[in-house]
Amino acid sequence: MASTHRAEDHRTPRSTSADEGENVVRFERPERLLAEDPSPLALAQLIEGEIIPRLLMAHRDAPASDVIPMNTGVIAPAELERFSRQVMVADLATLLEHIELLVRRGVGVETIYFDLLSPAAKRLGEMWEADDCSFTDVTIGLCRLQQIVYEFADRVHVETGGGDGRTALFALTPGDHHSFGLVLVVEYFRRAGWRTVCMPDATAEDLVDTVRAERFDLVGFSMANERWLDVLPPVIANVRQASLNTDLKVIVGGRAFEVDPSRVARVGADHTAGDAREAVQVVDAIFRRQQTVA
Incomplete structure (x- = not known):
């Protein structure tokens, strides 16, 4: 399960008891801590010295998760599984919107090709062989994947290769x-x-x-x-x-x-x-x- 952070209106963090759940950072009112010195500098020191370290600790202690933060350029296994099923039912426009979101998230087009589209095609084959979907479903999914490749083809940068017209x-x-x-x-x-x-x-x-x-x-x-x-x-x-x-x-x-x-x-x-x-x-x-x- 992903790390969960519940912020309750301008509060500073306190420790979480075991029965409150894992990786939950709860907050208490900051008025007491800032009463003696309510200046912006004191607030900045409070954020830097208390809030940020606790949030970082919560991330560090979080269990492995299939939920990928929006600023990372990788494809999580659960995300691949969802996408593999989505290509069989979603229209092209919806799929392209999803790919554009990945690009804005920082996922490179090559990563999309080889860590999402290609594995999704293999996953479709596996689902078909396991009778988890029909041949028609697989055909539709593969058609959508090919359309996505053609849509993003001009963004692919091939660093190696010297075809020289061969x-x-x-x-x-x-x-x-x-x-x-x-x-x-x-x-x-x-x-x-x-x-x-x-x-x-x-x-x-x-x-x-x-x-x-x-x-x-x-x-x-x-x-x-x-x-x-x-x-x-x-x-x-x-x-x-x-x-x-x-x-x-x-x-x-x-x-x-x-x-x-x-x-x-x-x-x-x-x-x-x-x-x-x-x-x-x-x-x-x-x-x-x-x-x-x-």
Whole structure:
């Protein structure tokens, strides 16, 4: 439970007895303390010497809380849980107002992306798998999350990445349907200087036709559900074989690889990354090494 402070009209603090509840700072009338010297200086000394230390002590002794003060730039677990459920029922305007409040609170846009929106998408998947919500609920929620990403895309600052006009193709593993992580990846690569092509609904044949018709430096696959693991190896093998670029790099990501990174080699990919930020950094390092060798 959060710290509770009850101020009762111009009173100075006194100790709280055990039966009055934890972290409650009660106050007594200051007239007696200020009777001898009612000057502004005396009042300031009273606030500095008595009130502030007691308030700080109450905060220090407070138990861990899911309630985050309005001036902090972090997302609390309970806040994430509420938001994950809200995206399934609230309209976009309401959600954007909430995000704007977070920004004014001091939460950075990157923090919103990776500590709120992305975990919320994962939470939607977990709730669906646990039959805690319907497929329609999840679809609506993911749609809202994507709309928020696009709304705040121009505020994202990508410090790393040297796309230099290189081209990347991003797709879901054929059969998978959780595309929100892919949206974030595409947006980050785009802002890092990459030309991006996103094909979330592509079939294996579509992907082969695409890399046969256009040269790509990188192909990325996202996979949330491990049930599609056996689908991806032949897709990657066929994409490599058909690619106009004989040195095509393949990166994979998503929950299926987060829980077991050894699956990267199993599907025939080169690298993996935990999120869009890391993916940009990993790929940037790959191409920097190539330039150094060359």
